[in-house]
Amino acid sequence: MKPTKKKPLPPARSLQLYVHAGRELIAEGCGTILQFDDSRIRFQAGKLEISVDGTDLAIQQLGLSGLIIRGILTDIHFSSQKE
Amino acid sequence: MLARLLGQVVFRAEGPFPERFLNACRKENVPLQRVRRLPEGLSAEIPAGHFKALRLPAYRSRMRVRVAQKRGAGFVRHRYRKRWGLALGTLLTLGILWVSSLFIWNIEITGCLQVDAQEVKQLLETHGFHEGVFTPKMDVLRIRDAVLLEMPELIWMAINISGSYAEVQVRESVPKPEIVPEDCPQNLIAAADGTVLSATVKNGNAAVKAGDTVTKGQLLVSGVLDSKEEGLRLVRSEGQIMARIYDRFTLRCPSVMEEKSFSGRKTTHTTLNFFQFSVNLFKNGSISYSDYDTIKTVKRLSLFGVPLPISYVSVCYEETLFTTRPATEDEQRLLCEKAVADYIAAQYGAAEVLSLQTEMIPQEDGMSVQGELQAVTDIARAVPILSSRE
Numbered sequence: 001m002k003p004t005k006k007k008p009l010p011p012a013r014s015l016q017l018y019v020h021a022g023r024e025l026i027a028e029g030c031g032t033i034l035q036f037d038d039s040r041i042r043f044q045a046g047k048l049e050i051s052v053d054g055t056d057l058a059i060q061q062l063g064l065s066g067l068i069i070r071g072i073l074t075d076i077h078f079s080s081q082k083e
Numbered sequence: 084m085l086a087r088l089l090g091q092v093v094f095r096a097e098g099p100f101p102e103r104f105l106n107a108c109r110k111e112n113v114p115l116q117r118v119r120r121l122p123e124g125l126s127a128e129i130p131a132g133h134f135k136a137l138r139l140p141a142y143r144s145r146m147r148v149r150v151a152q153k154r155g156a157g158f159v160r161h162r163y164r165k166r167w168g169l170a171l172g173t174l175l176t177l178g179i180l181w182v183s184s185l186f187i188w189n190i191e192i193t194g195c196l197q198v199d200a201q202e203v204k205q206l207l208e209t210h211g212f213h214e215g216v217f218t219p220k221m222d223v224l225r226i227r228d229a230v231l232l233e234m235p236e237l238i239w240m241a242i243n244i245s246g247s248y249a250e251v252q253v254r255e256s257v258p259k260p261e262i263v264p265e266d267c268p269q270n271l272i273a274a275a276d277g278t279v280l281s282a283t284v285k286n287g288n289a290a291v292k293a294g295d296t297v298t299k300g301q302l303l304v305s306g307v308l309d310s311k312e313e314g315l316r317l318v319r320s321e322g323q324i325m326a327r328i329y330d331r332f333t334l335r336c337p338s339v340m341e342e343k344s345f346s347g348r349k350t351t352h353t354t355l356n357f358f359q360f361s362v363n364l365f366k367n368g369s370i371s372y373s374d375y376d377t378i379k380t381v382k383r384l385s386l387f388g389v390p391l392p393i394s395y396v397s398v399c400y401e402e403t404l405f406t407t408r409p410a411t412e413d414e415q416r417l418l419c420e421k422a423v424a425d426y427i428a429a430q431y432g433a434a435e436v437l438s439l440q441t442e443m444i445p446q447e448d449g450m451s452v453q454g455e456l457q458a459v460t461d462i463a464r465a466v467p468i469l470s471s472r473e
Contacts, residue, residue: 033105038120059118059127064109 015045022073025052028066041069051077090131090155097124098146107140131157186358187216188247188392196255198236203253206230214392215358218244267467268317271304273297274464275431277326287320297326297462306468317468324463327437330456334426336419338449340410348372349401356394372402419443419452427456434460 018026027043027050034049035042041059042051057071096104101124108115113136118127124146129137131153141148163169190207192200207213210226223242231240238256242249271287279295287304291297306320350372353364378399384391410418423441427434441454 033102033109036102036105036118036120036125058120059105060116062105062109062115062118064112 015048015050017050017076019073019076023070024060025069025073025076026066027069030066033067038071043067047080049079051075051079053077087154088156090153090157091128092131092134092150093126093128093152093154094134094137095121095124095126095149095151096137096141096146097149098144100144100146101125103144104140104146107143108137111136111140113137113140126151131155184246185218186247186392187212187214187218187244187249189390190214190249190251192251192253194253194255198234198253198255203230203234203237203251206234207251212242212249213359215360263319265319267319268306269319269465269467270302270306271320271322271324271463272466273299273301273303273324273326274462275299275326275328275330275460277328277462279303279324279326280459281325282322283324284320284322286318287322289322291324303463320465322463323461325459326462327457327459328431328434328462330430330454330458332426332454332456334419334422334452334454335446336415336422336443336450336452338410338415339407340414342406342408344404344406345376346402346404349399352398352400354396354398356396358392361396370400372400374403374405375400376403377401415450416443419450423452423454427458431458431460434458 014029016026016028020026027045029045030050031044031046033041033043035051036059038057039055040051040053041057042049044050052069052073053075054071054073057069057073060068060070098104101120104125105115105118113133114130116128118125134150137148140146190204190213192203195203207226207230210229212221212223212226223244227240227242231237236255237253239254241252243252276298277296279291279293279297281293282289282291282303284304287306288308290302290305297303303324304320304322306318307315308318309315350370351365352368355362355364378401380397380399382395382397384393384395419441423439427436427439435458437457437459439454439456441452444451444453
């Protein structure tokens with residue numbers, strides 16, 4: 001298959017995170033997924049990098065606007081990228 | 084749920100770059116659900132309509148996509164696309180179910196205590212509400228009002244139709260008490276000879292007291308009152324005069340017993356009913372027996388506990404024979420006891436029997452019973468006072 005022209009990622013909106021009872025995380029306005037594992041999901045949101053640690057993690061829904069992570073969440077780590 | 088109905092594909096993406104694959108899917112706006120990491124890549128679900136859109140992200144991320152499972156109505160429809168009979172049969176069944184839900188299949192009448200439910204059902208039938216009736220054009224309120232007007236025993240009725248099932252709830256009216264006209268003066272006289280034990284007078288002038296001996300027809304409570312203030316006036320005497328009565332009686336008892344037996348000959352007529360239509364499954368409808376017992380058995384067909392409008396009615400006519408024979412000694416005694424009990428009930432009602440002595444005397448044409456009764460009962464009997472104007 002012939003590759004088409006690379007499309008840019010949708011414009012980053014302001015990041016909003018909702019955590020429900022440590023079992024679900026809804027991230028709106030997130031960017032690229034950097035790591036996907038059943039114990040860690042790491043993704044980018046603008047200049048911020050967010051790492052979600054836990055067990056039995058899965059992406060319940062993945063769309064343009066964001067993603068929903070389900071599993072047993074233990075840590076959420078924010079780190080800022082240096083320019 | 085909707086996604087499941089429309090069809091969904093569970094797939095596995097195998098390769099070294101699952102994150103790239105996910106990002107590529109986001110760029111192409113491919114909606115992924117339930118994404119799980121596997122050692123060889125990942126697994127996810129996607130609506131069937133978007134499955135082809137996975138090709139580009141898979142190519143870009145060098146992942147190989149394999150279908151693990153297809154589920155949903157769309158795939159089932161595709162699997163059975165050449166079996167049009169199944170679809171036709173389903174549609175036909177649904178159509179029949181829909182049409183049949185427009186008719187009443189079963190009527191249940193609840194709340195009948197004194198009134199016969201069958202009588203209510205027959206009255207409903209005369210007004211057009213029966214099994215097999217077409218419900219959309221039925222005026223339930225009119226039928227309800229008509230039945231209530233024709234049946235004064237009922238005070239309230241509700242016809243609840245739920246699909247093809249109708250529940251008719253009824254409430255019976257309380258019977259009107261006997262209204263005694265207050266302007267009808269009366270005396271109380273003795274209905275039998277006896278000795279007065281107690282006199283409870285509610286209205287009127289007591290003419291006897293406890294300990295008095297009275298004869299049949301003697302005045303017990305007078306309805307004529309005379310006072311200085313109001314003068315002579317007539318009232319309706321009311322009261323209870325309890326008296327010990329003595330009665331000697333002689334009764335005749337039959338000496339033969341009538342017995343009913345079955346000859347063994349019987350005829351069964353079977354009918355198949357469908358809604359209001361019935362099909363007789365017998366040729367000759369006449370019964371040749373002069374005396375017979377009728378046993379009717381109605382068997383209603385049901386499907387998964389839901390009664391169907393099809394019933395199987397079997398009426399059995401069994402010939403009976405009546406023969407007479409002389410009564411045995413024990414039977415004769417029972418007959419006499421019954422005759423005495425009937426006599427006391429007819430003469431004194433709910434009297435308290437103090438003593439009863441009976442003697443059976445054989446006669447040429449049967450048996451007679453002589454008895455002496457001592458009982459306590461209310462002997463007051465009302466007789467109207469006829470004034471000169473009447």
